[in-house]
Amino acid sequence: MSKKEWPLWEVFIRGQHGLNHRHVGSLHAPDAEMAINHARDVYTRRREGVSIWVVPSKDITASSPSEKGPLFDPAESKTYRHPTFFDIPDEVGKM
């Protein structure tokens, strides 16, 4: 009579061929095989996917909210990374 809780898994579903797997949610399961079975029942009841990934939640490393500034702010001033930064004269045509 154990009281051991099933570990938590994060579920990723590929919606259609050619698309990325996307995170859809999480669930509890005793092992990876059962996690796939549960993911099928919980997250693909209406043909939402063609492929499932499951990853133990404890194995995911996340950036911390306090790092948001140092991580993402530097990109803000680098608008030259976008093509619209450069004005190309109409005479040149489509580029």
Add this chain to the structure above:
Amino acid sequence: MYAQLVKSDGLKAREDMSAEERAFQDRVDNGEKIEPKDWMPEGYRKTLIRQIGQHAHSEIVGQLPEGNWITRAPSLERKAILLAKVQDEAGHGLYLYSAAETLGVSRDELLEKLHSGKMKYSSIFNYPTLNWADIGAVGWLVDGAAIMNQVPLQRTSYGPYSRAMIRICKEESFHQRQGYSIMMKMAFGTLEQKEMAQDALNRFWFPSLMMFGPSDKDSVHSAQSMAWKIKINTNDELRQKFVNETVPQAEYLGLTIPDEKLAWNEDKQGYDFSEPDWAEFFEVIKGNGPCNRERMEARVKAWDEGEWFRDGLNAYAEKAADRRKAAATAAEKPGYR
């Protein structure tokens, strides 16, 4: 609604807030989503656990009155549809438990609190489903009332809760429509069938109105939850909206809403209607409804009798992991080919 009486502290005035609390409130006011690792007031976290937990419990307990009719559905098609609906409810419960778990409580802990009576679920599921027309009424009215509450909650401030709601709302419309489809079949059927449909409406009307929780003047927990955007509309607003939308649906069926005071009010562009019996509501919440004991007994029985299965899967997972480990060690040994 599915979370009817969620206790929270009173509204905190801005001048009483700490700098962190003020920054948090600004984020909520700006429509930013709060994510699990973000700083949040302890009251926000606790209230959300109660609310999402109660909502999850309602989804799970809500399977019982309908599950009761899966084997007795009148056709194979209706059986398959009802089975799919009840399976959805299990899924909705799981999405919500997952959302609650991001706040630092485990699913098993929440279930334990449900089973020991420390946490509540919606009062509506303590009413019996006596015949097939009741399954129609439950889908039409109970799921209809649930949608009223869940659609605005898609915009709630807590990210995981909002995402669970979006997913749930996508599926919920099927539930209401399948209920209405049963009601149409019954209401346009034989005289006896129509009487059954009317009888189901009579019994489920006021309990459905109770789903939105006490009247605003008696709802003490609303202000802080609304400031935090974990409650979007007041109980009375949602109840009024539900009545306005449901009355024409009943008229189409040729059924009568069991309320003599029901009348269109031109000024407010909505119906006037009688309030449900709030004394009955509080009795049901306290545990004295027609089916409270039966529902909890069924839940606890399912949990206890499923223990060997949960343990078995754990044992299998451990053995399989050991086998994989042994195989990997053997493969590393020198000379092994």
